[in-house]
Amino acid sequence: MKRYGIIMAGGSGTRFWPLSRKRLPKQFLNLTGRDRLVNETMDRLIPVIRKEDMFVVTNAAYAELTLATAAGRLQPDHILAEPAARNTAACIGYAATEILQKYGDGVMGIFASDHYIRDEAGFRGVLERAVREAERTDALVTIGIKPRFPATGYGYIRRKDKDSSAVEEFVEKPDLETAQAYLESGAYLWNSGMFVWKASVIMEQFRRLLPDIYDCLQEIGQAMGTAQEKETIMRVYPQIPKISVDYGIMERAENVIVLEGDFGWNDVGSLDALETLYAPDGNGNILHGEALALDTKNCIGYAGGKLVALAGVENLIVVETEDVVLVCDRSRAQDVKKIVDMLETEGKEHYL
Amino acid sequence: MKRYGIIMAGGSGTRFWPLSRKRLPKQFLNLTGRDRLVNETMDRLIPVIRKEDMFVVTNAAYAELTLATAAGRLQPDHILAEPAARNTAACIGYAATEILQKYGDGVMGIFASDHYIRDEAGFRGVLERAVREAERTDALVTIGIKPRFPATGYGYIRRKDKDSSAVEEFVEKPDLETAQAYLESGAYLWNSGMFVWKASVIMEQFRRLLPDIYDCLQEIGQAMGTAQEKETIMRVYPQIPKISVDYGIMERAENVIVLEGDFGWNDVGSLDALETLYAPDGNGNILHGEALALDTKNCIGYAGGKLVALAGVENLIVVETEDVVLVCDRSRAQDVKKIVDMLETEGKEHYL
Numbered sequence: 130m131k132r133y134g135i136i137m138a139g140g141s142g143t144r145f146w147p148l149s150r151k152r153l154p155k156q157f158l159n160l161t162g163r164d165r166l167v168n169e170t171m172d173r174l175i176p177v178i179r180k181e182d183m184f185v186v187t188n189a190a191y192a193e194l195t196l197a198t199a200a201g202r203l204q205p206d207h208i209l210a211e212p213a214a215r216n217t218a219a220c221i222g223y224a225a226t227e228i229l230q231k232y233g234d235g236v237m238g239i240f241a242s243d244h245y246i247r248d249e250a251g252f253r254g255v256l257e258r259a260v261r262e263a264e265r266t267d268a269l270v271t272i273g274i275k276p277r278f279p280a281t282g283y284g285y286i287r288r289k290d291k292d293s294s295a296v297e298e299f300v301e302k303p304d305l306e307t308a309q310a311y312l313e314s315g316a317y318l319w320n321s322g323m324f325v326w327k328a329s330v331i332m333e334q335f336r337r338l339l340p341d342i343y344d345c346l347q348e349i350g351q352a353m354g355t356a357q358e359k360e361t362i363m364r365v366y367p368q369i370p371k372i373s374v375d376y377g378i379m380e381r382a383e384n385v386i387v388l389e390g391d392f393g394w395n396d397v398g399s400l401d402a403l404e405t406l407y408a409p410d411g412n413g414n415i416l417h418g419e420a421l422a423l424d425t426k427n428c429i430g431y432a433g434g435k436l437v438a439l440a441g442v443e444n445l446i447v448v449e450t451e452d453v454v455l456v457c458d459r460s461r462a463q464d465v466k467k468i469v470d471m472l473e474t475e476g477k478e479h480y481l
Numbered sequence: 482m483k484r485y486g487i488i489m490a491g492g493s494g495t496r497f498w499p500l501s502r503k504r505l506p507k508q509f510l511n512l513t514g515r516d517r518l519v520n521e522t523m524d525r526l527i528p529v530i531r532k533e534d535m536f537v538v539t540n541a542a543y544a545e546l547t548l549a550t551a552a553g554r555l556q557p558d559h560i561l562a563e564p565a566a567r568n569t570a571a572c573i574g575y576a577a578t579e580i581l582q583k584y585g586d587g588v589m590g591i592f593a594s595d596h597y598i599r600d601e602a603g604f605r606g607v608l609e610r611a612v613r614e615a616e617r618t619d620a621l622v623t624i625g626i627k628p629r630f631p632a633t634g635y636g637y638i639r640r641k642d643k644d645s646s647a648v649e650e651f652v653e654k655p656d657l658e659t660a661q662a663y664l665e666s667g668a669y670l671w672n673s674g675m676f677v678w679k680a681s682v683i684m685e686q687f688r689r690l691l692p693d694i695y696d697c698l699q700e701i702g703q704a705m706g707t708a709q710e711k712e713t714i715m716r717v718y719p720q721i722p723k724i725s726v727d728y729g730i731m732e733r734a735e736n737v738i739v740l741e742g743d744f745g746w747n748d749v750g751s752l753d754a755l756e757t758l759y760a761p762d763g764n765g766n767i768l769h770g771e772a773l774a775l776d777t778k779n780c781i782g783y784a785g786g787k788l789v790a791l792a793g794v795e796n797l798i799v800v801e802t803e804d805v806v807l808v809c810d811r812s813r814a815q816d817v818k819k820i821v822d823m824l825e826t827e828g829k830e831h832y833l
Contacts, residue, residue, distance in 0.1 A: 147790075421827075423819055436805045436832050438499075438820050441813030445794065447806070453788045454801050456808055461793030467775055468790050475773075480788050 130264050131235025133328070134178040135224045138167050138187040138195060138242035139214055143469040143481065144399045147453035148431070151481045154191070155397065156243035157198055160406055165198055166397070167242040172202075173249040177256045178238060184209060184227070185242070186220045213367040217322075218377040222335055222346045223366070225328040230353040236263045237331070239324045239374075245406060247393025255390040259325040268386045269334070269379065270325040271296070273318025275391040279308035282398055282463075284320040284375070286387050291315040296385040299375055318387060321394055324374065331378070339377050345369045399462040400446050400455075403429050414439075420447075427459065453480055482616050483587025485680070486530040487576045490519050490539040490547060490594035491566055495821040495833065496751045499805035500783070503833045506543070507749065508595035509550055512758055517550055518749070519594040524554075525601040529608045530590060536561060536579070537594070538572045565719040569674075570729040574687055574698045575718070577680040582705040588615045589683070591676040591726075597758060599745025607742040611677040620738045621686070621731065622677040623648070625670025627743040631660035634750055634815075636672040636727070638739050643667040646738040651731055670739060673746055676726070683730070691729050697721045751814040752798050752807075755781050766791075772799075779811065805832055 138156045142149065149155040156167040163169065171183050185203060187195050189210040196208055209223055221239055228237060238256065246252045259270045273286045284302055289295040299320060303311060311317035335343040345365050352361035379385055395405045407415045414422050418432030425439040431448040439447065444459040457464060472480050490508045494501065501507040508519040515521065523535050537555060539547050541562040548560055561575055573591055580589060590608065598604045611622045625638045636654055641647040651672060655663060663669035687695040697717050704713035731737055747757045759767045766774050770784030777791040783800040791799065796811040809816060824832050 421820070421823060423816060423823065424813070432806070435801075435803075436824075436829070438805065438807045438809075440807070440809035440816045440820055442797065442808055442810050445797075445808065447808050449787075449806050451787075453790065454784070454799070454806050455790045455792070456782075456794055456797065456799050457790075457792035458794050461776070464775060464792045468773070468792055471773060471775065472788075477788070 130327075131233060132178045132182060132260055133224075133228055133232070133235055133237040134171065134174045134183040135221065135237050135239045136167060136170055136183065136185045136242045137217065137220055137239065138185050138191065139211055139220065140241075140243060141188065141214075144463070144466055145397070146465050146469050146481070147448055147450045147455050148400070151478075153194075154243070157191075157194060160397065160403070161245070166245070167195065167198060168200070168202065170240055170242050170244070171199070173246060173252060174238070174240070174256070177253050177260060182232075183207060184224055186211060186224055187242075188214055211366060212363045215366065215369045216371045217374040218335075218339060218342055218372045219345075219366065219369040221324075221331065221374050222339075222342055222369070223349070225331050225335075226346045226350040227353070228328040229332060230350050234327060234329045236260050236325060237328050239322075241322050241396070243397060244321070245393075245395045245397050245402070247395075247405075249392070251392035252390065252394075255388055255392065256323075256325070259323075259388050262386065262388070263325045263327060263330075266384075266386075267327060267330050268384045269330065269382050271379065271385065271387050272321055272323040272325070272390045273387040274321050274394045275389055276312050276317060276319055279305060279312045280319065281305055281308050283396070285311055285317045286320050287311075288316050288318065288387060294386040294388060296387050299380045318389055319394075320375070321390070321396070322375075324379075334378050334382055338381050339370075339372070341370050342372075342377070400429070400448060400457075400465060401459055401462040403431065403446075418449075429459070482679075483585060484530045484534060484612055485576075485580055485584070485587055485589040486523065486526045486535040487573070487589050487591045488519060488522055488535065488537045488594045489569065489572055489591065490537050490543065491563055491572065492593075492595060493540065493566075496815070496818055497749070498817050498821050498833070499800055499802045499807050500752070503830075505546075506595070509543075509546060512749065512755070513597070518597070519547065519550060520552070520554065522592055522594050522596070523551070525598060525604060526590070526592070526608070529605050529612060535559060536576055538563060538576055539594075540566055563718060564715050567718065567721045568723040569726040570687075570691060570694055570724045571697075571718070571721040573676075573683065573726050574691075574694055574721070575701070577683050577687075578698045578702045579705070580680040581684060582702050586679060586681045588612050588677060589680050591674075593674050593748070595749060596673070597745075597747045597749050597754070599747075599757075601744070603744035604742065604746075607740055607744065608677070611675075611740050614738065614740070615677045615679060615682075618736075618738075619679060619682050620736045621682065621734055623731065623737065623739050624673055624675040624677070624742050625739040626673050626746045627741055628664050628669060628671055631657060631664045632671065633657055633660050635748070637663050637669045638672050639663075640668050640670065640739060646740060648737040648739050651727055670741055671746075672727070673742070673748070674727075676731075686730050686734055690733050691722075691724070693722050694724075694729070752781070752800060752809075752817060753811055753814040755783065755798075770801075781811070 145155045186209040192210040287297040413427035420430035420432040420437040422439040429446045433450045448455045497507045538561040544562040639649040765779035772782035772784040772789040774791040785802045
């Protein structure tokens, strides 16, 4: 059976500011020193999914940047440009429609373009199992991550019990106490947002559970391959209801299973994730670029071009980019969002 | 009697790094937003000392920079270029020799080029008194600063008692406990390094107390106005023993008096002095340039060109310049020197 890789790269999130910017969202950053996240996302799927069968769904504004970034990995017609951001259900529905109309049914794996995976071989092992499961059973397969600590920044998937692949429910980001209980129970996995299923199977779920979206997708699908394709997408796509695939389908469908993965996954959701990507020195400092530290502990010093010198400080994140210097306490990495809001309020959008 | 202003501008100190640099020492910085420190130093002497009677002694390496900075304030032949840095006794002896040989005896006031004075009128009042005292009495007059807090970064002058102008001794930078005792006694003043005396009077002190230096000055003086002047200075000046005027003369001379000043003086000796130059906001933050703070207290954020964003931090000094970002704890401003040493050791002198 055919296998397709769908990379969702429409994010314009600002939680990774100032490394990520509106004109260069996180998926286009090279944080590992090897390659840009979107490219790493594609490359680590091979050979479970063939290079020729990758698709990237992204905002039309990033279509050219995506093509340039992918540098030969992607055919231009494998970039699916969204005229507006309509959340993940729309994005996945668009990709499924494209596949069914133009390439033929097959198993599609859906991946965020801006996550990090340390053990890529381990990841491919789980992915191969997920693809085979989707081929064999018509299930909606999701890959859950074995929790390493009581994370409050991730949603969780509750299984029937330890070692089961039967999903009981999807749960919201918990508070610390709840997260601790989840960790201890052993039945919970982090929701990584990776899904594997047949295009025809997910389309049937759209029909059953999200009929409004299904109707839009039908209209788009009928125009595909005709002279009206582009115009139809431009007109219909922005009307698709905004809902995530988690809320719209995963929490309501019956045939959902989860495979457990433990391969060093991180959603790189805020700047403190840099600690996952780089090894700290003996003082707990992560120094990137031209950075130096004196009597300094547990700091992240990320120098983009200048010298970044830290003296007598602890638990800071310092990030220097082309036009911004951010200094924040390590426990406040989430507050970067508030800085971004301040800048927006003050009309300083050129810094976003 | 003639009055001369001697500005000592040879410093290449790095305690103000990264704002000060080897190629642009602190005296050439505009920290107040009004003018560069060396210019402010000259301007605030007027009219006690006439603009035409100002001299700047500086390292030959900074002679052109000084002339360009002074922008019409100085005649080129009023810049006395030292071929080598030989401490303050040499510097003052050179100026006194120049005055005696070329301009005629008079009262000379000596001032550091890189200090800050908030109440300039108050300063001129004390200076006028000092000049008259030097004219009338042949005393070595120094201006001491009424201590505002138990500073450990300044030397002190002990008077016979409160309100006396008779100097008992010059004392070194004290520890905090000693500084506290000095503050409480009322007899101690901060040593600001400002001196006022007749050129002929200080020259006589050189002859009595520092005969080696006196001999060098004599040799230089005899060449002044001849074709050999420049060559003689180049040859003799670097041989002058290195000693400060405080150690060499002030601590040993008999006719020393001190006038008390209380005009908001600060030697701008390290980055935390920025708190003297700028008014903090309601959270104790001093934000200069394009800087913003969120949930941040008692921080100095100095943005040179980029946006500097602070989030959830306290008691930090953050300075951003053309090629450096410094982040240090406010209590560790003195450690900037150690950073500079590290950079020197690592061969990164382009950052100095």
